[in-house]
Amino acid sequence: MRIVFFGTPDIALPSLYLLNNKHDVTAVVCQPDKPVGRKKTPHAPPVKAWAEENGIPVQQPTKLNDGTFEAWLRNENPDVCVLVAYGRILKQPILEVPRLGFVNLHPSLLPKHRGPSPIHTAVLNGDTETGVTIMRLDAGTDTGDILLQKSMPLPPEATTLEMAMELATLGAEMVMETLEQVEDGTAVHVKQDGSLVTHTRMFTKQDGAINWNQPAEVIHNQIRASIPWPVAYCTYDDQPMRIHGATIAQEVVQALPGTIIRIEDEALIVATGKHAVSIGSIQAPGKKVAAVADYQRGNPFQPGDKFEDG
Structure with a gap:
């Protein structure tokens, strides 16, 4: 399938590796470079750096909803878009561009820990279990239908960094499994239970x-x-x-x-x-x-x- 991948930090890389090995990743979309250090030198996000090393075109839009980015995405003509820790909200017109929609990896057992810091929050709360949810992306904040979900233990000494890497690896395998189902039309959509929703906020x-x-x-x-x-x-x-x-x-x-x-x-x-x-x-x-x-x-x-x- 033709895929446009949306992601920015390290946690997105395992999914991008596997997708690029099996599918046609035509482009990567990530956040703009960030200034680093005292000299504020622009620093490329990990996803951008890897994509450029592997010859994949990169887009870093500063505006997503002025029509320019939507036109670019339509021109890419993706079958599906995969989003892993991109870090920005996409509105409905963009979500409707790919033929098979957007698939999103969220590192929690949705509807628990919706929002920007699910791994931090699970560790901070002393949760003993965590996991990954692959869902259909909609215009809400982690509100889409669940396509696949798997849990794993959260050890009492594990850090956010350690769990992020484990969840990224598990999630990458789940993305591939989900895309097979999306492609052949066997994906099962499960509505999230609104009575179980919890939210996270940005860590500071x-x-x-x-x-x-x-x-x-x-x-x-x-x-x-x-x-x-x-x-x-x-x-x-x-x-x-x-x-x-x-x-x-x-x-x-x-x-x-x-x-x-x-x-x-x-x-x-x-x-x-x-x-x-x-x-x-x-x-x-x-x-x-x-x-x-x-x-x-x-x-x-x-x-x-x-x-x-x-």
């Missing part, structure tokens, strides 16, 4: 700010949900300190939240509002991520030192 830097008065479980989930971005943070000596890895220490503590109650070979045990967290890796301002054992050799913490809220 502030979502990484640690409040040590929260229970250890909440802080632990926040830390792993914030990897790779924004990375959970607190303050120490009035400087930001980022926490890259921690586990729950199930023990009764009698210290102010944020206090380092003891130092083990490879971890700082820090009091929270309930129980403690065992911090294994940190990042001081202007420094690389370091294991606590390595950090202690040059800038040792002491029991009784206190982290403040982020």
